[in-house]
Amino acid sequence: MTVIPATTERGAAARLEAADLGAALRAGLADFRAAPLFGLFFSGVYVVLGLALVQLGAGLLTWTLTMTLAFPLAAPFLAVGLYEVSRRRARGEALSWRGVLGVVWAERTRQIPWAGAVILIYVLFWSFLAHMLFALFMGPSVLMGRHDALATYLTGDGLTMLAVEAAVGAVLAYLLFALTAVSLPMLLDREVDFVTAMRASLGLVRTNPGVMTLWAAIIAGATLLALLPAFLGLFVVLPVLGHASWHLYGRARAAGALD
Numbered sequence: 082m083t084v085i086p087a088t089t090e091r092g093a094a095a096r097l098e099a100a101d102l103g104a105a106l107r108a109g110l111a112d113f114r115a116a117p118l119f120g121l122f123f124s125g126v127y128v129v130l131g132l133a134l135v136q137l138g139a140g141l142l143t144w145t146l147t148m149t150l151a152f153p154l155a156a157p158f159l160a161v162g163l164y165e166v167s168r169r170r171a172r173g174e175a176l177s178w179r180g181v182l183g184v185v186w187a188e189r190t191r192q193i194p195w196a197g198a199v200i201l202i203y204v205l206f207w208s209f210l211a212h213m214l215f216a217l218f219m220g221p222s223v224l225m226g227r228h229d230a231l232a233t234y235l236t237g238d239g240l241t242m243l244a245v246e247a248a249v250g251a252v253l254a255y256l257l258f259a260l261t262a263v264s265l266p267m268l269l270d271r272e273v274d275f276v277t278a279m280r281a282s283l284g285l286v287r288t289n290p291g292v293m294t295l296w297a298a299i300i301a302g303a304t305l306l307a308l309l310p311a312f313l314g315l316f317v318v319l320p321v322l323g324h325a326s327w328h329l330y331g332r333a334r335a336a337g338a339l340d
Contacts, residue, residue, distance in 0.1 A: 109325030120320025163323030218242035266330035
């Protein structure tokens with residue numbers, strides 16, 4: 082695999098720097114600009130799922146649950162498509178729908194589905210925990226929707242519950258980020274199992290806490306802003322971040338931070 086040399090030198094304390102994040106983002110933007118149709122296609126799936134979830138959420142529990150579960154299951158495969166575009170461009174290979182989608186399809190028999198299963202279980206656990214926290218602070222009657230939601234949240238218990246859920250959610254979200262930051266591109270690039278890839282990702286975050294926390298903040302902030310205009314910003318933000326994640330993985334590997 083052709084990778085962009087990292088700004089850090091290989092050594093016992095091989096680390097990433099903030100400059101690596103900037104370089105990865107620039108490379109991700111370059112990939113999107115060079116092959117926008119691929120980025121629009123894969124991000125379009127995210128947007129369609131999101132809009133469908135919003136539309137079906139009004140009382141249709143079965144469909145809402147189905148669409149919610151589709152996100153963590155589909156996300157790794159959609160990411161692989163973006164990674165493959167970046168990988169082919171780095172190698173100077175021609176891009177084709179058959180080639181890129183063929184790689185995505187082939188991943189169904191490798192380790193990506195296991196990564197998707199871990200993400201799905203994680204999401205289900207957080208959903209259960211969030212409901213338990215809600216019931217603990219607000220009581221089961223509020224959980225069943227017997228009171229006005231806005232007025233409930235503005236009470237002392239409601240504000241406390243929101244603060245606790247935000248804090249717990251932030252910790253769990255960061256842990257999921259640590260597990261998947263570079264594990265998904267590693268699964269495409271190497272013949273390793275998903276446990277090994279996730280351990281490597283955790284190790285990268287542990288040895289580069291400042292840079293990787295900044296990367297997590299960039300992802301969260303950009304995604305939040307992209308959601309505001311009716312999900313439309315995701316058509317640009319998701320492809321750029323997806324391509325950039327591949328390049329950040331390449332820089333980490335070149336630096337020896339994943340060895």
